[in-house]
Amino acid sequence: MASSGNVGPLEGVQAFVFDVFGTVVDWQGTVSAELRTLTQGLAEEDWISFAQEWRKGYYQTTRRVAQGGVGPSNVDVMHREILDGMLASEKWKHLAALWDDKKRHELVHIWHRLNGWPDASEGLHALKKKAIIGTLSNGNVRLLVDMAKHAGLPWDVVFAGDLLGSYKPNPKMYLGAVQLLSLHPEQVVMVAAHINDLRAAASHGLRTVYVRRPTEDAAERDAVRPKVEGGEVDVVVDSFVELAAVL
Amino acid sequence: MASSGNVGPLEGVQAFVFDVFGTVVDWQGTVSAELRTLTQGLAEEDWISFAQEWRKGYYQTTRRVAQGGVGPSNVDVMHREILDGMLASEKWKHLAALWDDKKRHELVHIWHRLNGWPDASEGLHALKKKAIIGTLSNGNVRLLVDMAKHAGLPWDVVFAGDLLGSYKPNPKMYLGAVQLLSLHPEQVVMVAAHINDLRAAASHGLRTVYVRRPTEDAAERDAVRPKVEGGEVDVVVDSFVELAAVL
Numbered sequence: 001m002a003s004s005g006n007v008g009p010l011e012g013v014q015a016f017v018f019d020v021f022g023t024v025v026d027w028q029g030t031v032s033a034e035l036r037t038l039t040q041g042l043a044e045e046d047w048i049s050f051a052q053e054w055r056k057g058y059y060q061t062t063r064r065v066a067q068g069g070v071g072p073s074n075v076d077v078m079h080r081e082i083l084d085g086m087l088a089s090e091k092w093k094h095l096a097a098l099w100d101d102k103k104r105h106e107l108v109h110i111w112h113r114l115n116g117w118p119d120a121s122e123g124l125h126a127l128k129k130k131a132i133i134g135t136l137s138n139g140n141v142r143l144l145v146d147m148a149k150h151a152g153l154p155w156d157v158v159f160a161g162d163l164l165g166s167y168k169p170n171p172k173m174y175l176g177a178v179q180l181l182s183l184h185p186e187q188v189v190m191v192a193a194h195i196n197d198l199r200a201a202a203s204h205g206l207r208t209v210y211v212r213r214p215t216e217d218a219a220e221r222d223a224v225r226p227k228v229e230g231g232e233v234d235v236v237v238d239s240f241v242e243l244a245a246v247l
Numbered sequence: 248m249a250s251s252g253n254v255g256p257l258e259g260v261q262a263f264v265f266d267v268f269g270t271v272v273d274w275q276g277t278v279s280a281e282l283r284t285l286t287q288g289l290a291e292e293d294w295i296s297f298a299q300e301w302r303k304g305y306y307q308t309t310r311r312v313a314q315g316g317v318g319p320s321n322v323d324v325m326h327r328e329i330l331d332g333m334l335a336s337e338k339w340k341h342l343a344a345l346w347d348d349k350k351r352h353e354l355v356h357i358w359h360r361l362n363g364w365p366d367a368s369e370g371l372h373a374l375k376k377k378a379i380i381g382t383l384s385n386g387n388v389r390l391l392v393d394m395a396k397h398a399g400l401p402w403d404v405v406f407a408g409d410l411l412g413s414y415k416p417n418p419k420m421y422l423g424a425v426q427l428l429s430l431h432p433e434q435v436v437m438v439a440a441h442i443n444d445l446r447a448a449a450s451h452g453l454r455t456v457y458v459r460r461p462t463e464d465a466a467e468r469d470a471v472r473p474k475v476e477g478g479e480v481d482v483v484v485d486s487f488v489e490l491a492a493v494l
Contacts, residue, residue: 076429132392142429145379145403156392157405163427180410182323182389 009226009234010189010247013207015181016127017136017159019168019192020144022216024124024135024240025114025151027055029215034110042095050092057082062138062167074140074162079108112143116151117213123240125154130247132156136177136190138167157181169200178206189234191243195220198233208233209243256473256481257436257494260454262428263374264383264406266415266439267391269463271371271382271487272361272398274302276462281357289342297339304329309385309414321387321409326355359390363398364460370487372401377494379403383424383437385414404428416447425453436481438490442467445480455480456490 021027031054032047039045061078065071072078083104087096099107127133134157135144141160148155157180161167164176178185185205192198193216198208210224210233217224225231237243268274278298286292308325312318319325330351334343346354374380381404382391388407395402404427408414411423425432432452439445440463445455457471457480464471472478484490 074429132396140429141404141427145428148403149379154401156395156402157388158403160427163410180388180407181392182321182387 008246009228010207010209012187013131013189013247014183014187015132015134016189016191016209016243017134017177017206019190019194019197020135020137020139020147021055021114022213023191023193023211024120024153025116025147026213026215027111027114028052030114031055031110034113035107038107038110039098042098045095050086053086053091054079054082057085058138062161063169066167066170066173073165075111075138075143076108076140079111080104083107111139112146113150114147116153117239119239119241121152121154123242123244126244127240127247128154128156130244132181134159134177134181136168136173137161138173168197171200171204174201174204174206178204191240193217193221195224195233202232209235209237211240211243212236212238255493256475257454257456259434260378260436260494261430261434262379262381263436263438263456263490264381264424264453266437266441266444267382267384267386267394268302268361269460270438270440270458271367271400272363272394273460273462274358274361275299277361278302278357281360282354285354285357286345289345292342297333300333300338301326301329304332305385309408310416313414313417313420320412322358322385322390323355323387326358327351330354358386359393360397361394363400364486366486366488368399368401370489370491373491374487374494375401375403377491379428381406381424381428383415383420384408385420415444418447418451421448421451421453425451438487440464440468442471442480449479456482456484458487458490459483459485 018024028048028051031051035047035050058078061071086092124133134155136159137144138161140162141158144158144160159177164173166172178188189207189209190198190201191209191211193211193213195217198210202208212221224233224236226233226236235246265271275295275298279294282294282297305325308318333339371380381402383406384391385408387409388405391405391407406424411420413419425435436454436456437445437448438456438458440458440460442464445457449455459468471480471483473480473483482493
């Protein structure tokens with residue numbers, strides 16, 4: 001727990017909840033590298049572009065469901081639907097015949113074993129000694145548990161889309177986590193590499209930490225500032241090790 | 248994960264979910280000792296009897312709610328109601344005036360920092376390398392997170408009463424955990440020191456491990472046998488270290 005004598009922008013916080021894809025783990029690097037490895041002989045594809053399109057479909061679908069639209073409540077199902085859609089598209093249809101049902105199932109599970117950013121495991125271990133740490137991800141519970149084991153992420157608790165019954169930025173996600181932690185919103189920090197996630201969290205009273213990550217928020221990243229410098233978030237860091245030292 | 252070559256009564260299992268009070272942590276020893284420490288000058292009370300009555304109230308209330316009855320959905324609230332009831336009773340009313348609201352709040356939180364049985368932390372660390380491990384407790388999320396930090400319990404995931412929306416033995420608890428793990432019931436093992444908990448789990452297709460603990464199931468404990476000996480559970484052990492070695 002943060003000591004009661006702690007001062008500064010995170011004074012009094014007891015728990016940190018983390019966006020996962022992009023914030024804790026490097027989805028782009030891992031998915032593109034795994035696609036390359038798993039599809040030997042097709043190495044000349046632009047796998048980064050493939051990973052980005054897959055990710056974009058996930059973002060659009062979770063956003064639509066979060067706003068009340070229809071869609072899968074489990075991101076494994078969602079990742080498969082998007083993959084099938086891509087493989088029916090003009091751009092990627094030449095890959096469709098190469099990947100049967102079993103192979104596509106395997107590809108979907110790439111998202112369960114993404115690698116952490118270099119500071120992730122060390123920083124979370126340090127932070128865990130000072131506060132409660134948990135996921136607050138649109139991923140499903142099983143995906144997040146598999147990823148934690150793969151990447152050495154010592155979560156105290158896993159909050160997930162299928163568990164809280166929606167996706168970010170639906171308020172159920174932020175307020176559900178706060179309630180299950182028996183805390184007030186201002187005692188909980190949302191940590192993300194996406195300013196939109198932090199804006200939604202802040203609108204419900206949570207504190208905010210922005211982490212700059214090379215694959216995320218390219219257009220906004222360099223402009224995000226802490227409140228002390230006239231910005232909108234509580235803290236800006238470049239790693240979780242830096243975050244653990246702030247508390 | 249259990250290797251696919253694993254044989255025996257736990258063949259093919261991927262996750263273990265644990266009852267917590269009595270199975271992982273020694274509620275009777277910790278609560279009675281903490282009551283003694285926190286109430287210096289009243290040391291001549293029978294604090295084990297007090298702890299047992301408190302625990303009995305919890306058991307009766309969770310059971311009633313699990314069967315559709317009315318009661319608090321958070322065990323902190325429940326523990327406080329039962330404590331207040333005890334302090335209004337003939338047996339304990341002489342303590343009522345000594346414990347104001349703040350003190351009672353403090354006493355309720357004893358249940359957040361129960362000590363693990365001597366094998367608990369070591370055994371769970373060993374088992375975590377082979378499978379997913381999680382709680383499946385009627386306790387609330389925050390209580391279980393606090394207890395894990397206190398007793399060194401490295402859960403991959405926390406399943407709790409307030410999270411799954413009921414209490415054991417309601418089917419929502421067992422089947423909710425199985426669904427959130429994206430597994431089939433026979434791939435999940437319920438671990439408990441209470442035969443009734445295991446009977447409920449087995450009725451929904453989960454595997455079962457019975458752990459003999461000195462404070463639990465006094466009347467039934469010595470008669471519980473594994474199926475290989477004509478009994479009703481899959482495995483009987485005396486510690487989590489023994490359990491980790493079985494897998």
